[in-house]
Amino acid sequence: MDTNGADTKISNTYLPEKPELSPTLISDTELLSEFSHHVQNIARINNGSFGCCPKSVISAQQRWQLEFLKQPDDFYFNRLKDEILKSRLVIRDLSVAWEFLQGKFNKGDAAVMLQYAYGAVKKSLEAYVTRAGGYVIEARFPFPVNSDSEIVSEFRKAVERGKINGRKVRLAIIDHVTSIPCVLIPVKELIKICREEGVDKVFVDGAQGIGCVDVDMKEIGADFYTGTLNKWVFCPPGAAFLYCRKSNEIDDLHHLVVSHEYGNGLAIESAWIGTRDYSAQLVVPQALEFVNRFEGGIEGIKKRNHKAVVEMGEMLAKAWGTHLGSAPEMCSSMIMVGLPASLGISSDSIALKLSTHLRNNFSVDVRIYYREPGDGVVNPVTGYARISHHAYNKPDEYHKFRDAVNQLVNDKFTCALLA
Numbered sequence: 001m002d003t004n005g006a007d008t009k010i011s012n013t014y015l016p017e018k019p020e021l022s023p024t025l026i027s028d029t030e031l032l033s034e035f036s037h038h039v040q041n042i043a044r045i046n047n048g049s050f051g052c053c054p055k056s057v058i059s060a061q062q063r064w065q066l067e068f069l070k071q072p073d074d075f076y077f078n079r080l081k082d083e084i085l086k087s088r089l090v091i092r093d094l095s096v097a098w099e100f101l102q103g104k105f106n107k108g109d110a111a112v113m114l115q116y117a118y119g120a121v122k123k124s125l126e127a128y129v130t131r132a133g134g135y136v137i138e139a140r141f142p143f144p145v146n147s148d149s150e151i152v153s154e155f156r157k158a159v160e161r162g163k164i165n166g167r168k169v170r171l172a173i174i175d176h177v178t179s180i181p182c183v184l185i186p187v188k189e190l191i192k193i194c195r196e197e198g199v200d201k202v203f204v205d206g207a208q209g210i211g212c213v214d215v216d217m218k219e220i221g222a223d224f225y226t227g228t229l230n231k232w233v234f235c236p237p238g239a240a241f242l243y244c245r246k247s248n249e250i251d252d253l254h255h256l257v258v259s260h261e262y263g264n265g266l267a268i269e270s271a272w273i274g275t276r277d278y279s280a281q282l283v284v285p286q287a288l289e290f291v292n293r294f295e296g297g298i299e300g301i302k303k304r305n306h307k308a309v310v311e312m313g314e315m316l317a318k319a320w321g322t323h324l325g326s327a328p329e330m331c332s333s334m335i336m337v338g339l340p341a342s343l344g345i346s347s348d349s350i351a352l353k354l355s356t357h358l359r360n361n362f363s364v365d366v367r368i369y370y371r372e373p374g375d376g377v378v379n380p381v382t383g384y385a386r387i388s389h390h391a392y393n394k395p396d397e398y399h400k401f402r403d404a405v406n407q408l409v410n411d412k413f414t415c416a417l418l419a
Contacts, residue, residue, distance in 0.1 A: 053230065110169045111172070115141065117138075144326060174203070215227070230280075294391065306331065
């Protein structure tokens, strides 16, 4: 689920106090300093893959690592569990999928997911659902996508297919923002369909959610919502959370790693799974303090990121004579931009090689997506760039990417050379 191995649990009992706003907002000079560890002169416009972490949070993480090394017994037995719970971190990957193996679901029952679900999630369903006798239905929708209605319509059809011959759809996994191609999914509308059609459980993969789009757990209404904190909330990799709509259902959840605390509740099970580095899960308070140094806090960051990425995406599309992969309102802090058809992107492997070529030869970090030509669709563009925007990004980085692609086109470059 693109959660980078994070595995701790949220508990309403241990919510941290909201960090106080800094008396002064972060200046441009301070912002530059916070990300001065980034390699210079690189167009780093792929925040959606790995996120980012400022120096102040990295320093806090290193202090936690030192606290452990100073006296491990005191750290583990006297401090760790409380600190984790105070940081309200949690993850539990595809918990309800285990019900297929526990006999609660019947063979032939279905799970529904989006065609563009994250690859690791697809593999998880293959491992847990298909292997246990269930089957997986993908809700396919066109890309480029023009409206939410296209997604809603195709999702409803997928759920209906899952109910053929009296079968049950036991699980729906819905991305809040798909990874690649990136599209903001109308999760509330899809969950409404699930409720109307009697789907047992709805699990929202919000890896790109918190800090990127509006997330209101109660309004969304999913049974489970999980997301990472390293993508858009400035935490180190390894920090994530899980929300459970019904408190009684949390009792049936267990950590994937069975250790000494098994049976004592997911919160306690997650706070102790052996000797490992928990520092990424302990610095959330420091990350939130950093967030609140920006005007408007996380809401301000989201709005500015969205505005900037749309502007940069439209600039690139105009420069290359292409188009965006979806309407601006269907984008978050990431957007898809069509690449010139003359580049000849003809496969997933070629798209990956083009990403490598741009990184190694033009100092541009960006994701490239290959779109298979659709039946009856006249659209010569088969390659799209996924660009991200976060607080550290500057317009020059997108201009660098624009100029790199223009140079490839002017040099009559074709991706066939990368094959």
